[in-house]
């Protein structure tokens with residue numbers, strides 16, 4: 017790299033940093049930024065005399081957004097050194113050991129959010145400031161007052177700065193984006209941007225609506241006398257702040273590596289987005305001895321997790337037709353490796369999403385894959401377009417059967433009931449795990465059987481023979497026998513699974529179970545009134561089932577004759593609870609689910625909320641608002657032992 021290229025890289029990194037820190041709308045993935053950053057750093061290490069003062073390696077990232085008042089931190093806020101592998105972590109440990117051979121590590125998750133400094137004086141929250149450039153940040157005091165996990169008063173009178181991360185749970189981030197999608201607003205790329213963007217709102221009421229949380233990780237000025245960071249932080253947590261789920265204080269390097277592995281394993285399970293683990297020196301006097309660079313403390317380091325967000329290119333959008341006829345767009349992308357998995361496709365909800373995100377074929381996009389979740393496109397990098405990108409048109413005809421599609425905005429549907437895609441989809445659903453669970457009857461085989469016209473309807477599965485199967489490509493005696501045996505074995509399935517397997521619109525697993533329990537084998541005789549009376553059934557579900565029965569009654573009876581599903585109809589014993597609505601509250605001596613089933617066997621309807629229509633509230637220990645409401649409404653209440661007395 018020559019000096020000119022070095023300067024160009026600095027310019028690009030600074031533009032990316034502004035978009036990331038100031039606008040909360042990144043122009044690149046973290047991985048790309050980190051690569052660029054390290055290229056700059058390497059050049060500076062090799063040519064220290066030519067290092068430029070504007071380099072991102074020389075300062076803490078942020079700047080103050082226009083519209084906010086500037087505010088000064090009492091003690092400086094820092095950035096953090098990154099390491100990406102064990103060897104670099106061990107090298108950092110060795111550097112600390114040169115100063116002191118034996119020391120204690122303080123390790124915790126690195127949540128990915130927005131950095132915040134809280135200044136308390138006389139036990140009151142006086143000011144809240146974003147990190148900014150480390151010396152001066154934005155005054156966000158009023159916004160911060162809307163965050164529930166930030167105490168406005170603490171039981172400590174001396175001046176103290178409490179630093180931490182403002183985060184939003186992954187699930188709340190998803191909900192926020194779903195709402196923004198339907199409101200036609202720009203989406204946040206990830207929880208970090210959502211947290212930072214929600215905190216830095218000029219309109220406080222917007223911040224208040226977002227579910228922000230605050231996790232402390234350090235302190236600025238203070239007159240605490242404890243000698244270890246871990247002790248100081250315990251004190252901070254005791255003042256009423258949230259504590260992160262995993263903190264490890266240890267002298268053992270092995271423990272540090274173990275925590276790293278554990279956090280990566282729990283990465284999806286932990287509700288907050290983490291981008292690594294932070295390792296700190298616990299001894300405050302050793303921290304001071306180690307000191308700081310211009311940018312970060314030498315006594316702590318971030319051991320980063322492998323990136324789950326990558327930049328790739330959208331090659332095409334293909335269409336998938338499901339068993340209900342819904343046409344879903346699928347993004348075909350250039351293959352990228354995310355945590356060891358090669359990703360080539362990403363889901364898109366619907367065409368509205370494509371339009372709102374303005375996704376075009378040929379675009380560079382940031383794609384995320386976390387855990388088992390199907391990869392998705394989180395951001396289009398529009399400034400990388402060269403004009404050759406193609407706008408995605410909404411389809412007019414079914415890609416499978418060619419018939420005209422119904423486009424109702426959010427959903428595009430093929431209405432042709434005998435569309436191959438719908439029929440094949442229905443058979444695949446019938447054989448799937450949660451339905452009949454027929455081993456060896458996966459998507460490919462169903463497609464093959466359908467293409468050969470051997471199975472055009474699920475009932476045809478039960479007349480298949482080995483000769484027919486052996487004539488198919490890829491079938492040998494063993495495979496054919498296994499498949500026939502698995503099909504045979506699906507006979508005598510529970511009625512609820514059978515109903516679910518039929519793939520009736522709006523009738524899923526839970527509803528199928530309720531139908532089976534309520535009507536048993538006579539379920540095809542149920543009428544609209546009986547169906548809508550079932551707990552949790554709305555008009556849409558009842559109508560759909562009635563319509564299904566109307567069209568498919570004879571055929572379904574035939575299928576039942578072949579399959580002989582076993583009914584699990586609940587036999588009800590008459591009791592004082594028969595036909596009554598009962599609510600359970602408080603903690604009971606036996607599992608609530610067991611009590612619920614027992615009451616249902618006595619003919620009770622067990623509901624979750626208390627109203628005038630409730631007949632009994634049965635309470636255990638520490639019962640709260642539901643019991644209070646029952647007393648207020650004059651609903652009859654029974655303790656757990658009174659209940660036991662009545663049913664013995």
Ligand SMILES: NC(=O)c1ccc[n+]([C@@H]2O[C@H](COP(=O)([O-])OP(=O)(O)OC[C@H]3O[C@@H](n4cnc5c(N)ncnc54)[C@H](O)[C@@H]3O)[C@@H](O)[C@H]2O)c1
Pocket residue numbers: 032033036037042043044045046047049050076077094095096124125126127128129130131132147180181233234294318
């Ligand atoms: N995508 C982009 O365009 C782009 C641009 C700039 C920066 N970035 C990303 O930002 C990061 C660099 O930013 P940075 O220099 O602000 O560092 P950083 O955000 O990686 O680390 C420092 C921050 O970590 C936070 N933190 C979380 N848990 C902590 C804990 N337990 N203890 C102490 N601090 C904790 C603090 O807020 C602190 O300010 C990199 O990951 C980089 O990829 C991305």
Ligand SMILES: [Zn+2]
Pocket residue numbers: 337414415416417418419430431432435436437
């Ligand atoms: Zn079709």
